Amino acid sequence: MLLSPRPSVHLCACRPISMPQYYDSLETRDPEERERSLMAALPGHIAHAKRNAPGWARILAGVDAQAVTGRTALAKLPLTRKSDLVALQKTERPLGGLNATPVPQLGKIFGSPGPIYDPEGGGRDGGARLAPCSRRVFVPAIRR
Numbered sequence: 001m002l003l004s005p006r007p008s009v010h011l012c013a014c015r016p017i018s019m020p021q022y023y024d025s026l027e028t029r030d031p032e033e034r035e036r037s038l039m040a041a042l043p044g045h046i047a048h049a050k051r052n053a054p055g056w057a058r059i060l061a062g063v064d065a066q067a068v069t070g071r072t073a074l075a076k077l078p079l080t081r082k083s084d085l086v087a088l089q090k091t092e093r094p095l096g097g098l099n100a101t102p103v104p105q106l107g108k109i110f111g112s113p114g115p116i117y118d119p120e121g122g123g124r125d126g127g128a129r130l131a132p133c134s135r136r137v138f139v140p141a142i143r144r
Helices: 031-052 054-059 071-075 082-091 126-142
Strands: 108-112 116-120
Touching: 031 054, 082 116
Parallel strands: none
Antiparallel strands: 108 116
């Protein structure tokens, strides 16, 4: 019996797109300016986490947020590993107290194998919420 070949299937008729060399202007700023900006924002982020997320308040209990202004102080912060999340999230459901946004205000909670739960913000602009993630994917995976 003679079988005819399967027809070609084209899932996407898209043309290749041109990718910019850099994700945005934050990537191209002077390295010293970037370092100053990141380190200046760090105490505020740590203080916010301690004030608004009970899990971080416990983990960072002995940390003076205002004293974390450089890489040396940053390196001394306690680590929370991905492998710790399962136990933290079982103890304080659903996110281990590591969420600064109250659960009812979150857009979604994603479950992943492990199981580990990840929050999605409740804002209207999904693209803005994903921008930091996009930068992490874009920089190492796309640009060489």
